[in-house]
Amino acid sequence: MAVVDVEHLTRSFGEVKALDGLTFSVEEGEIFGLVGPDGSGKTTCLRILCGLMAPTGGKAMVLGRDVAKEPERIKDQVGYMAQPAKLYEELTVRENIEFYADLYEVSKERYRERMNRLLEFSGLSPFTGRLFRNLSGGMKQKVGLSCALIHTPKVLFLDEPTNGVDPVSRRDFWKILYELRREKVTMVVASTYLDEADRCHRVAFFDRGKARMVMEPLALRKLLKERLFNLAVSDRRKALGLLKSMPEVLDPYVFGTGIHFLLRESSDVSAVKADLASAGLHEVVIERIQPTLEDVYLSLLERKGDKE
Numbered sequence: 043m044a045v046v047d048v049e050h051l052t053r054s055f056g057e058v059k060a061l062d063g064l065t066f067s068v069e070e071g072e073i074f075g076l077v078g079p080d081g082s083g084k085t086t087c088l089r090i091l092c093g094l095m096a097p098t099g100g101k102a103m104v105l106g107r108d109v110a111k112e113p114e115r116i117k118d119q120v121g122y123m124a125q126p127a128k129l130y131e132e133l134t135v136r137e138n139i140e141f142y143a144d145l146y147e148v149s150k151e152r153y154r155e156r157m158n159r160l161l162e163f164s165g166l167s168p169f170t171g172r173l174f175r176n177l178s179g180g181m182k183q184k185v186g187l188s189c190a191l192i193h194t195p196k197v198l199f200l201d202e203p204t205n206g207v208d209p210v211s212r213r214d215f216w217k218i219l220y221e222l223r224r225e226k227v228t229m230v231v232a233s234t235y236l237d238e239a240d241r242c243h244r245v246a247f248f249d250r251g252k253a254r255m256v257m258e259p260l261a262l263r264k265l266l267k268e269r270l271f272n273l274a275v276s277d278r279r280k281a282l283g284l285l286k287s288m289p290e291v292l293d294p295y296v297f298g299t300g301i302h303f304l305l306r307e308s309s310d311v312s313a314v315k316a317d318l319a320s321a322g323l324h325e326v327v328i329e330r331i332q333p334t335l336e337d338v339y340l341s342l343l344e345r346k347g348d349k350e
Contacts, residue, residue: 043069043070044067044068044069044070044103045068045069045070045072045104045105045196045197045228046066046067046068046074046091046102046103046104046197046228046230047067047068047101047102047103048064048065048066048067048087048091048100048101048102048103049065049100049101049102050063050064050065050099050100050101051063051064051065051087051090051097051099051100051101051102052064052097052098052099052100052251053083053086053090053095053097053098053251054098059251060083060086060251061083061086061087061090061097061098061100061251062083062250062251062252063100063251063252064083064087064100064251064252064253065253066246066253066256068228068230068244069228070226070228071223071226071227071228072228072229072242072243072244073219073223073229073231073241073242073243074228074229074230074231074242074243074244074245074246075231075232075233075238075239075241075242075244075245075246076088076230076231076232076233076245076246076248077232077233077234077235077236077238077239077245077246077247077248077335077339078234078247078248078249079234079248079249080234082248082249082250082251083248083250083251083252084201084202084232084248085125085201085202085232087232087248088122088199088201088230088232090102090109090110091104091109091120091199091230092109092117092120092122092199093109093113093114093116093117093120094113094122096110097110104116104120104197105119105120105196105197118146118193118195119195119196119197120195120196120197120198120199121190121191121193121195121197121198121199122190122198122199122201123183123186123187123189123190123198123199123200123201123203124186124201125201125202125203125205125232126179126182126183126186126205126206127182127183127185127186127187127189128186129174129182129185129186129189130174131173131174131175132173132174132175133173133174134170134171134172134173134174135166135169135170135171135172135174135177135185136157136170136171138174138185138189139157139160139185139188139189139192140153140157141189142189142190142192142193143156143157143192143193146192146193148192148193152194153192156191156192156194157192160188160191160192161188163218163221164184164185164187164188164218165184165214166181166184166185166188169181178208178211179206179207179208179211180207180208180210180211180212180214180215181211183203183204183207183211183215184211184214184215184218186203187200187203187215187218191222191227194225195227196226196227196228197227197228197229197230198222198227198228198229198230199229199230200219200229200230200231200232201232202232202233202234203215203231203233204216204233204235204238205233205234205235212238216238216241219231219241236334236335236336236339237334237335237336239259239262239335240259240335242259243258244256244257244258245257245258245259245262245335247262247339247342254342255342259335262335262338263332263333263335263338265338265342266304266333266337266338266341266342267307268292268304268305268306268307269304269305269307269311269330270302270303270304270305270330270331270332270333270337271302271303271304271305271311271314271328271329271330271331272297272300272301272302272328272329272331273285273300273301273302273303273326273327273328274299274300274326274327274328275300275301275318275323275325275326275327276323276325277323278296278300278301280321280322280323281301281318281323281326282294282295282296282301284317284318284321284323285301285303285314288314288317290305290306290309290313290314291303291304291305291306291309291314292304292305292306292341293340293341295340297336297337302331302337304341311328311330314328315328
């Protein structure tokens with residue numbers, strides 16, 4: 043059963059199209075990723091799904107309700123966490139969560155049980171009396187998540203929840219999300235981190251207001267039919283220019299301290315190395331590697347952009 047169903051959704055701000063015919067669906071109990079760069083439409087999409095913004099066209103259904111026509115009917119069944127978590131700096135951890143419990147009219151009996159559960163699995167129990175402004179970035183995000191969950195929503199919308207958070211806190215945050223799956227919470231998570239796409243059941247690759255691809259992370263990797271290589275070289279700028287001129291090489295781009303490139307199936311990588319050497323680049327190391335989702339995103343979206 044589709045908990046979230048988006049069909050040909052559009053949203054314009056003047057002449058700018060933030061969403062352009064967006065279509066995807068999310069099944070019950072899924073962790074569904076909206077992955078893409080800043081400005082690709084992820085936040086606009088989430089705000090529409092929460093009933094905080096009206097679409098220009100198309101349809102967005104959440105829990106069987108049209109969010110444009112009945113936004114109030116879904117608000118007690120969804121949770122939304124913005125980036126960054128926008129809570130009250132002068133309130134403590136407990137006071138912030140209590141405030142949201144009052145907003146959602148959570149009964150005292152249910153609130154106590156829910157509060158203890160949230161504090162336990164988020165690791166916030168020792169910090170309930172600390173002011174929100176004195177928390178680390180990772181802890182602030184955990185408090186924001188607890189506030190979004192205090193009323194036990196069926197669907198949780200998270201807008202870049204780990205942006206700017208240290209690696210350990212990112213790991214802990216995702217552990218919490220996996221725990222929520224046991225409570226059958228459906229989650230839609232927007233992120234600029236492509237490595238986080240691997241943690242989702244399915245991913246929509248956002249690009250200029252459109253969902254270019256929607257599938258499982260493993261299936262996305264298989265879309266790259268060509269062999270992927272990493273080139274380590276001292277003069278990356280010169281090497282990149284040479285690779286772009288080679289007909290057997292596809293989509294070369296700087297990746298970390300090296301250069302990633304795809305090689306056509308009938309081509310030999312030794313020929314690439316020979317061409318680089320003839321241009322004066324002798325100290326090069328080329329090795330075949332397994333594609334990451336970042337490789338898939340950069341390569342496939344670049345080809346789609348060229349076609350358009």
